[in-house]
Amino acid sequence: MTAHAQPDAALLLAAIGLPFAAAVLVPALYRLVGERVAYVGAAVAAGSLALVFSQFDATGSVVVDWIPAYGIALRLYVDGLSLLVALLASGVGVLVFTYCGGYMHGKDAQPRFYASLLAFMGSMLGLVFAADLIALFVFWELTSLTSFSLIGHYSTSEDAVYAARKSMLITVAGGLFLLAGLIALYSVSGDALGARTFDLVAMLEEGEAMRAALRDRGLFLPVLGLVGVGAAAKSAQVPLHVWLPDAMEAPTPVSAFLHSATMVKAGVYLFGRMRPLLRSPEWEASLLALGLTTMTVGALLAVAADDVKALLAYSTASHLGLITAGFGFQSKLGAETGAFHVLNHAVFKAALFLVAGIVAHEAGSQLLSELGGLRRDLPLTAGVAGLAAVSMAGLPPLNGFHSKELLFEAAYEFAAHDGGLAWAVPVVAVGASAFTVLYSYRFLTLFLGERRAPHLDDRAALEHDGDDDGDERGADDGHGHGHSGGHGHADGISRPPLPMLVGPVVLAVAAVVVGLRPGLATGGVVGRAFEAAQFAPGATPGEGFSVAFPTELKPAVVMSAVTVGVGAAMVPVERRVRDAVRAVLARDPATADFYYDGAVDGLADLSGAVVARVQTGRLRTYATWILGGFAVLALAGHAAADPDLALELGDGVTVATVLVSLLAVLSAAAVVRAASHVAGVLVLSVVGLMIAVFYILAAAPDLALTQLLVETLLLVLFLLVIKRLPPFYGEIDRLRAARDGVLSLLVGAAVFVTVLASTAPTPDPFLRRRLLELAGFGGEEPVGFVTELGGGANVVNVVLVDFRATDTLGEISVVAMVAISVVTLLRMRDVGGAVFPADVAPSGDGTAPDGGRAEGEGDDATDGPESHDGGVDG
Template sequence: MSPDLAMVIAAVALPFVVAALTPVVFRVLGEGTGFAGTVVALTSFGLLATQYGTNGTVGLEWVPSLDLALRFYVDGWALLFAMLACGIGALIFAYSPAYMHGESGLVRYYAALLAFMGSIVGVALAADLIAIFLFWELTSLASFVLIGYYTADDSSQYAARMAMLITVGGGLFLLVGLLLLSLVASDVLGPGAAFNLAAMLESPETMQSALRERGLFLPVLGLLAIGAGTKSAQVPLHFWLPNAMAAPTPVSAFLHSATMVKVGVYFIGRVRPMLVSTEWLFLFATLGLTTMTVCAILAVASTDIKELLAYSTASHLGLMVAGFGFTSVYGAETGVFHLLNHALFKAALFLVAGIIAHEAGTREIDELNGLRHDLPVTAVITTVVALSMAGIPPFNGFYSKELLFEAAVEASHHHDIGLLGWLYPAVAVFGSIFTVLYSLRFLSLFFGERPEALGHVHRPPVTMLVPPAVLALLAAVISVDPQLAVDAIVQSGLEATAVDPHEMHVGLPTSYSPALGMSAVTIGVGLVAYPSYGRLHDAIRSVPRAVPPIGANWWYDTAVDGLSDEGRAFAETVHDGTLRTYATWTLAATCTLALAGFVAAGAIAPTELGVEVSLAIALVLLVAVIGGVAVATAESHIAGVLTLSILGFMVAIFYILASAPDLALTQLVVETLVLVIFLLVIEEIPERYEVEIGTVARDAVLSVLVGATAFVTVLVTTGARPDGSSEIARAYAEQAIPRGGGANIVNVTLVDFRGFDTLGELAVIALAAISILTLIVMRDRDGDRTAIRDGDELTGDEPAVTPADGGDDE
């Protein structure tokens, strides 16, 4: 059954529409806007649910002349991700009003959340490379706005900028990868399929072999991996995610655990059938397992509950990436199933962290203990989801982790990877031990002695308790009967991401397997090591303090600070406040670029100068040259300006002799105007400068460079002119009277044939006027803000001037 376009578009567009209407909704509902968001999320969820079981591409023409279309691809994998986003979104919106009570800027908050939800549904369903990229970057933008929600807080701004730099920077790598992909696709599958991801996925082998033939397989794989890796916080670009915890907790639960950071994982799963290979295994299994282990270790070193959860999220994202990296069917099962499981338990854990921070007033792990007395319901919820995160049977996290172990063991059966066949399972176990450790640590917040220092802890409002409870309940249901989730959606997600899908069966193991042994080791070592958690924690923390370069944050700060300083120093060199420096840099850069462009294009070739000029033209040009020399040797500015205009008028006469009266007129008029303007400003210029010899030399070199560039440009452009009049020139000449109704071909070309160019030039003139106004108004802006306000009011009540003034013009 093929999907219904209207339903799909409605599901994507609805959040965006409501996001645009948020100011109005907020005026009516106030802080209850969150519940409106819940309704929107549930509506989108319902619309997507009607498409459950469908499979195929639907689309709208977008720019038909460029073969661009807004295509949506609906299958189990897309629906799983999109519905997950809407479902968790509904809970987050319900949780927000109580958590964000009394905050300002809620319109921005809800609008960004809604726009984010629309983008995430869009990225899940998009089947067009351009649309995928647009939605992808929209999620980064929404994340930027939401991380920087506390605009007065420096650390929150720092974190927002960092997330933006990393994810959008990665997005650019993705863009290049997508463009390479589209180049190959338009070659192999025809131009209609250039941006059509669905068409590419229909013939994955053709695409892969075509990519390999052109030597583009590794570049594309690498570029897509960088894009997905930055988005999904893979080592070494994982550090933005813990910093992103500066966002309000519902945002962390929604964007930075359940959905946005999974976009990278989702995309890896999406292109998996097309790119899966031995290289794929090496890249993603290694990347994923490294991230999983490093971030799990860092989670143990965390002191803040949100920081712990953030590192844990990165670690679990690594698990999913590693899952998809393993080429066997178990790999795909791991990725798909863990995406669902992780979203359920991690979003719930973040919401629990939000409850703790909100009610206990602190997020320091050391200050929190014995919370079960104050928060009994939350304690029950946490027990379910924390054990699920640890991968303790029979909780749902256990099943997907078992699948990872199986995939890791299987890897050496499918590929000849030598030592890595042992290393992968070993690293998976090693990383998982830390997962058990930090999960137990999080759970221990609720148990043990309640410290005296902890003040009164309030009971959370019911709207903050229901969302994590719903998630924990779902996790519990999957724990009891995992096959239910598999049949409902995971199986169809598997079919989209696996190369050789088969019936998937998940349940508690009944007989011994290597994976079961690995689970036993993980949990056993975890439990044994737990009593020395404090020592481990201190030991890990002491490492980056001793060797700062080991921390990824250090690299980021060094690079960004270094670039900022370099940029500032460069700006001071180039823009030092004197006009001559500006002119030097601009002219030198322009000439160098132009000449380098000619050289690179091989445009400079020795040409014969067939010079045939009449005596009149030669005389005129001679006078112009003399004028030019006179400018350079002029004693005063007035003399210089006047001799310069001799040059200009000679050029005008040259145009007349070359039978171009329109050009001549323009040249004359502009020359006159420029002369007048020069005379206006000349009094402001100091009569003589003290000029050093070095400056003179610089100016001389620059002048020669500019002259040479102009000369070469004229030669190259006239050299490239076709012999005789080209077809288009003849057409213009013939059509000017019948089609344009004018005998002046220049004017007809300007206003009729090439009207769009003229419109662009008008925009340039208008912009120039606006920029000069802005420059002059801005210059003394700080001094008199009131004057500007008066000026603005004047704008409002002065329409009477225009007719009088306009009358003058005409």
């Protein structure tokens, strides 16, 4: 582990890219191998795990160019922290995919499920290795996107849709905060590092200088806040934790994977990653407050929960709070706590989620109030649950004990050092941990006490629910023959199939091994993760740290004893504690959901109100808002930028141009006075023609051609609709005329100022010569195949297709999008909710003989609202 081999870029890229490539292939594979695609997923995860493992001895960064013009690279950085989370993501991934092979049997939309899960794993790996701010952000958002798809997997369930949207809104909004923070870091890096860079490693190396530069600019607290909000949203810190319990709508393996081992870890990973950069008293204060609050609130909510998965979700929030608090401490002990608990929590929590999935799958319920005493039906599962729950409670000799001891030590040192109010920190830590003991006990009541389960009470449920699955699985798949249909079957509870047991058992064994031999972890990857979170890159001593079972009476041991004592004392009065918490939660303003739902509903109402005013279905209203918006924004922009205006007349002014312009102005006035559409359109095209003539006089033949053609096209289009318009204009009332007048003045002013501002900087005469040279003229005639030059005499066109061809590509993409949008809007507007009453016309329904056209339906929708008629000549 002291090795400093350079990481291999190709292998790292393969580790990240493999899951993405597999995600693309999953739909095809699913056709070939069916549900066994789960094991393909497990193999892919194992491949990534092996590739990550191959980099185990490496430290440092490798750079793969991405957008060199902007200094953005796919910079991959390998250190303990990234290795730890990457190993967790791919390692737990293997177990979860294997588990899916049993759990997802017979479920819908499996290709999408596995593709999303694989893509998620790839994003997670990309995220932890990314050391470029932009790449980091891209992978960060990718995890949100894929998790959206996974949480909303049961897309017909209202709850799942609500949960998916909630997690999306919260984590993506958090991501935007993070983006703002990263951009601030980028802008400051110029002061500290000499040149602006997106390179996170360089920033971490110069943490001191970066902090100083941030403080100079007054950006330290904003950056801390922005990055903190982003990470807190992802790792479900109070009060942004609300999405996590709802996310339990996802299939259980997803909960085990995303919401224990990986995605939520992305948030705390970021805290660990940024720690060397932002570590300061402010960092300590804010993260301790955040982490300890989350720890306590999460633990209380977990105690009150009835749904097993909800209990685990709140417990996850609570433990993430512990990690956050750990990374919050400035001391070494803090980094040790955070790094170690990342591993420990992933191990026991993934195991517990998988156990919960087995219970729900086999017993037909996941409510604590309906379940109990399952130890005889699911003995192995019960054993795993026992070990994992004891670890969660932080009892020796399991792994959870060590990291909790570290937290207590760190808290005690902090309090002893700072004194006074700082004593609240260890007290709160002990209190929250006591509740942890309590809800760990509650989880175990699944297996303890009187034997209860819906499948036992209700024989009818046997016929068509979970047990059916059990039989089919035994018959079809050949997996888990030895387990399904065991002795429990007669009672309605069959044992889980083998694939579903592998994961929990492996994780429980890991919990025991790390508990008994913590040195395996702390001297290895966890130790390196601690160093990554504690020291700047390159400055690590490479020794890790060590923990052991306490042999003397230290303060932390006393705190642990108090924790267990208080927790155990609460067990008999558990029901009262639970009722008390529930009584508080019964009041709306006490729940974060109340604010979330209020905000979302409020935004929806606001949006509805705005739409009702802006989108009236009348062309006039649209034009008013669009033109008014354009004019106001443009004028405001000019006012803010305060550009030079071209107030003198240029050289090009001749008698001819003045005459042509005058004619254009006169025609424009005539348009307003025109009595009929025909006259109006004809006079309007005079304006256009005059402008074309003006272009010709100004030696711009391409512009003139375009102007003429557009005029012609408009005229021809007008012919298409002329019969459908009333022959003469009606009278409009004065108020409306006045409003339109003001609007046209505004638009005119905006265009006028824009022209003045944009023509003020006269281009260097050299520019013209340079363009001609680049086009290949004016110099020597080139012969043969040349790419440096444009090779055309029409500079306008050469600019369009060569010098600025990417812009042109963008423009034609917009044209294509417009065409697609028009088709979509006009043809599909009867699909789904109709907005306008006129659209409710029955389309087709037998009266329209299919004229040989597949899209015959679309054409039936002829009677759109009037705006569509008007839209033609717009």
